[in-house]
Amino acid sequence: MTDDVMRFFATWLFTHEAADEEIKAAIRRGMSGGPEGMSGGPDAFVDGLAAMVEEEKEKLKADLAARARGEEVASEESADPALDEIRFEVAELRGRLDTMESLLETILRKVGG
Amino acid sequence: MASRSVVITGVIVGQLVGQLPAARFGLAPAHVRRAAWARGLRRSFERLGPAFIKLGQLISVRPDEFSAELVAEMQRMQDAVPPLPAEAIRAVIRSEFAAEPEDLFETFDNKPLAAASIAQVHRATLASPYRPVWGEVLPAGAEVVVKVVRPGAAESILGDVAIVRRLAERMAGTRLARRFDPVGLVDEFSSTVDRELDLRQEGRFADRFAFDFRDDARVQAPRIVWTRSTGKVLTMEFITGWRLSDLEIAREAGVDCKGLAIHGATAFMRQVFVYGRYHADLHPANIFVTPDNTIAYLDFGIVGYLTPEERMNITQVMAALIYRDPDRALRYSEKLGVHVPPEHVEPVRRGLGALLDGDVRPDGTRDFAHFGLGFLKLLGEHGVAIPSGYGLLIKSLATVEGVARALYPEIDIVETAQPFTTRILARAMGDPVRLRERMPAAVRAALRELVV
Numbered sequence: 001m002t003d004d005v006m007r008f009f010a011t012w013l014f015t016h017e018a019a020d021e022e023i024k025a026a027i028r029r030g031m032s033g034g035p036e037g038m039s040g041g042p043d044a045f046v047d048g049l050a051a052m053v054e055e056e057k058e059k060l061k062a063d064l065a066a067r068a069r070g071e072e073v074a075s076e077e078s079a080d081p082a083l084d085e086i087r088f089e090v091a092e093l094r095g096r097l098d099t100m101e102s103l104l105e106t107i108l109r110k111v112g113g
Numbered sequence: 114m115a116s117r118s119v120v121i122t123g124v125i126v127g128q129l130v131g132q133l134p135a136a137r138f139g140l141a142p143a144h145v146r147r148a149a150w151a152r153g154l155r156r157s158f159e160r161l162g163p164a165f166i167k168l169g170q171l172i173s174v175r176p177d178e179f180s181a182e183l184v185a186e187m188q189r190m191q192d193a194v195p196p197l198p199a200e201a202i203r204a205v206i207r208s209e210f211a212a213e214p215e216d217l218f219e220t221f222d223n224k225p226l227a228a229a230s231i232a233q234v235h236r237a238t239l240a241s242p243y244r245p246v247w248g249e250v251l252p253a254g255a256e257v258v259v260k261v262v263r264p265g266a267a268e269s270i271l272g273d274v275a276i277v278r279r280l281a282e283r284m285a286g287t288r289l290a291r292r293f294d295p296v297g298l299v300d301e302f303s304s305t306v307d308r309e310l311d312l313r314q315e316g317r318f319a320d321r322f323a324f325d326f327r328d329d330a331r332v333q334a335p336r337i338v339w340t341r342s343t344g345k346v347l348t349m350e351f352i353t354g355w356r357l358s359d360l361e362i363a364r365e366a367g368v369d370c371k372g373l374a375i376h377g378a379t380a381f382m383r384q385v386f387v388y389g390r391y392h393a394d395l396h397p398a399n400i401f402v403t404p405d406n407t408i409a410y411l412d413f414g415i416v417g418y419l420t421p422e423e424r425m426n427i428t429q430v431m432a433a434l435i436y437r438d439p440d441r442a443l444r445y446s447e448k449l450g451v452h453v454p455p456e457h458v459e460p461v462r463r464g465l466g467a468l469l470d471g472d473v474r475p476d477g478t479r480d481f482a483h484f485g486l487g488f489l490k491l492l493g494e495h496g497v498a499i500p501s502g503y504g505l506l507i508k509s510l511a512t513v514e515g516v517a518r519a520l521y522p523e524i525d526i527v528e529t530a531q532p533f534t535t536r537i538l539a540r541a542m543g544d545p546v547r548l549r550e551r552m553p554a555a556v557r558a559a560l561r562e563l564v565v
């Protein structure tokens with residue numbers, strides 16, 4: 001989700017790369033960080049955010065270039081978080097079944113012995 | 114149970130009377146008197162056993178409700194008790210599994226690894242491989258620890274909780290109760306204890322934690338062996354490493370303490386801001402650094418939960434801390450349930466501003482503990498009730514700071530929160546309706562608009 005937003009901004013920035021001098025200045029300020037980094041108040045925060053979007057944009061550019069060359073793009077987003085979540089839930093169920101199975105064995109031992 | 118309440122009263126009164134000379138029979142200055150009472154209470158709690166030790170731990174995380182002397186004293190409380198003989202622990206295992214420990218494990222060590230008021234821990238090795246919920250298979254012969262609830266712990270705790278509850282109900286009508294809600298505290302306490310008495314909860318959280326940090330090779334939690342676990346027995350991977358209290362040895366062994374401090378604090382921020390589930394029982398004995406430069410979290414007995422909305426508001430409070438903006442901090446604290454009565458808003462705002470300006474150490478890094486605990490105290494002084502989750506989180510952040518500083522004194526933990534707060538605020542801006550409205554403006558202006 002978050003990455004989608006960053007991607008969105010990055011795309012926008014990519015298509016407007018030449019457009020906005022003020023943005024470029026913000027990115028430069030954000031990259032250099034200034035004495036207080038992003039903690040210097042709302043302006044410094046926005047500069048920092050602009051720098052983060054810029055990084056994302058560079059990644060996007062590299063991805064697009066790689067795709068154009070027909071390469072596989074190993075992007076972070078390729079792993080589907082929802083699918084991972086389901087895998088975990090299934091694994092967790094397996095854990096519970098393990099406990100139940102061992103409980104069953106315990107009961108069998110109790111009635112058997 | 115009547116006799117137990119007599120014992121409880123007896124121990125507490127006895128200890129408090131024992132402190133009378135130190136309090137100079139009530140003639141000493143107030144803080145000396147309070148310190149003496151606090152010491153007496155702490156000693157009674159240690160004597161009275163598990164339920165009271167847990168109660169004391171709960172008091173130690175509520176500087177908003179109790180005096181500084183009492184909080185400090187309760188933080189000092191020892192949860193180390195003489196170990197039970199192995200036979201008593203083996204008896205629990207036998208009754209849970211209808212089998213001898215040697216039938217369940219390849220080996221079982223009768224010498225305990227650790228003994229606390231609720232549980233005792235023994236080492237063992239697995240007889241057959243086990244595939245855990247998350248992570249690599251544990252091979253046969255793998256070293257594990259078996260955590261066993263002490264026999265009778267559950268019964269004695271539940272009995273004591275009932276007694277403490279009756280006491281709290283009686284206190285509810287008194288003057289003391291205006292400063293805090295005794296019944297609420299006991300309810301919170303009894304739900305914490307319930308959770309700790311069923312070790313499966315702890316195991317599930319450890320699994321969840323391992324999953325949440327699946328992409329981070331430097332953070333680990335012990336893998337749980339569910340075929341050898343019940344409510345009273347939890348078997349998990351043995352973690353080789355050093356407690357934070359044995360840091361010198363770790364350093365000599367070449368562990369990168371600075372890197373781990375930053376990584377560990379970041380991992381905690383991730384728990385709070387990204388997952389809304391966090392390890393709320395951090396103390397130096399529950400965190401290991403390992404020879405291969407990872408951080409291992411042990412003992413998931415107390416876990417804090419945050420809803421997405423709470424997370425968003427906490428993010429805003431954190432951002433306010435980063436900007437040093439008291440109005441913003443108060444605005445979003447209000448949404449988290451911190452209701453400052455109108456006539457107190459101005460003094461609280463001023464006090465908060467002073468805290469925000471004064472939270473810098475000589476080395477220029479921010480001091481979160483000073484800020485967070487000071488804020489809780491400030492609210493307490495103005496009669497503001499503090500939602501328990503809020504107090505727990507602040508206390509946990511302060512602890513993370515303390516732990517991280519033990520590893521690397523110059524760390525600034527507010528700094529480690531920054532990437533998360535930034536990203537979360539960015540996500541809030543990603544609401545499509547707002548985006549479409551505002552994107553025509555330049556990105557910088559749009560970001561600016563949406564952040565504030």
Ligand SMILES: Nc1ncnc2c1ncn2[C@@H]1O[C@H](COP(=O)(O)OP(=O)(O)O)[C@@H](O)[C@H]1O
Nearest residue numbers: 227229232234258335349350351352398411412
């Ligand atoms: N998985 C583990 N690997 C190595 N040591 C462990 C492990 N679990 C617990 N211990 C040791 O046992 C001690 C007590 O365990 P803990 O889970 O904190 O119990 P309690 O909740 O009763 O305090 C820990 O401080 C640690 O030294």
